[in-house]
Amino acid sequence: MNKIEIGAELAPKTFNINRKLLLAYANASGDQNPIHQDETFAKSVGLPDVIAHGMLTMALAGKYLSDISGSQSVLEFSAKFIKPVVVPAGKDVSLIVSGKVTDVVEGIAKIELLAMCDEIKVLGMAKGVIKL
Amino acid sequence: MLNPDLVGRTFTSADSVTVTKEAIQKFAEVIGETNFDIAPPTFAISITLEKSQSLLQESGLDWTRVVHGDQRFEIKRPIVAGDVFQCSSTIESARNMAGNEIVSVRSDLISASEVVVSTWSTLVVRA
Numbered sequence: 001m002n003k004i005e006i007g008a009e010l011a012p013k014t015f016n017i018n019r020k021l022l023l024a025y026a027n028a029s030g031d032q033n034p035i036h037q038d039e040t041f042a043k044s045v046g047l048p049d050v051i052a053h054g055m056l057t058m059a060l061a062g063k064y065l066s067d068i069s070g071s072q073s074v075l076e077f078s079a080k081f082i083k084p085v086v087v088p089a090g091k092d093v094s095l096i097v098s099g100k101v102t103d104v105v106e107g108i109a110k111i112e113l114l115a116m117c118d119e120i121k122v123l124g125m126a127k128g129v130i131k132l
Numbered sequence: 133m134l135n136p137d138l139v140g141r142t143f144t145s146a147d148s149v150t151v152t153k154e155a156i157q158k159f160a161e162v163i164g165e166t167n168f169d170i171a172p173p174t175f176a177i178s179i180t181l182e183k184s185q186s187l188l189q190e191s192g193l194d195w196t197r198v199v200h201g202d203q204r205f206e207i208k209r210p211i212v213a214g215d216v217f218q219c220s221s222t223i224e225s226a227r228n229m230a231g232n233e234i235v236s237v238r239s240d241l242i243s244a245s246e247v248v249v250s251t252w253s254t255l256v257v258r259a
Contacts, residue, residue: 031181
């Protein structure tokens with residue numbers, strides 16, 4: 001674990017996203033929108049293929065935040081969904097999350113997150129506030 | 133098209149939701165979290181999304197055209213198994229941009245009149 005101080009770059013972590021994970025997330029979150037499971041439906045509404053739930057990508061980035069000092073330490077978390085994560089059948093898509101410490105005041109750290117898929121930034125303005 | 137009279141109004145769910153350890157575990161396992169005692173940071177969405185979805189559908193939005201624009205959480209204390217929540221949702225704004233309707237919804241999870249988690253979602257209803 002890197003030391004949490006202003007400017008510190010936190011080591012990246014890779015999460016694999018596949019169709020099985022989308023189904024598991026749909027069942028865990030209650031979001032059964034067919035664009036996350038049904039290729040024919042996804043294409044019928046103009047998407048290239050099935051896409052991951054934005055909130056699954058955010059949940060994985062949230063896991064990255066939790067790993068810094070525990071789930072109970074996360075006070076704020078926000079992100080914009082700027083690009084869809086396309087998940088073709090039979091494939092593992094790598095989501096690479098990394099972080100940078102932008103502020104530390106009285107045991108509260110601000111972390112800027114970067115979430116990339118195929119070298120494309122999929123979350124914008126992804127930020128967390130954690131208690132150290 | 134959302135009825136503009138609904139903007140600013142707060143809707144509180146009649147039913148309360150009890151968080152179970154199984155629900156936390158199911159959510160945690162998807163993201164590889166092994167601590168099932170505390171809900172992961174975005175767990176609240178599994179409660180608030182369904183509530184805000186039914187609210188917006190009743191308000192006249194076509195949910196199948198909804199895309200999630202952004203999301204924010206403020207967590208006053210972590211959610212744990214046994215928590216019983218009322219969910220209170222407010223449509224904070226609705227505006228039209230290039231034919232798409234952009235709706236901002238705040239949902240609070242309230243336990244014993246204390247807000248435990250607040251979530252803000254921006255939803256884009258594609259034209």
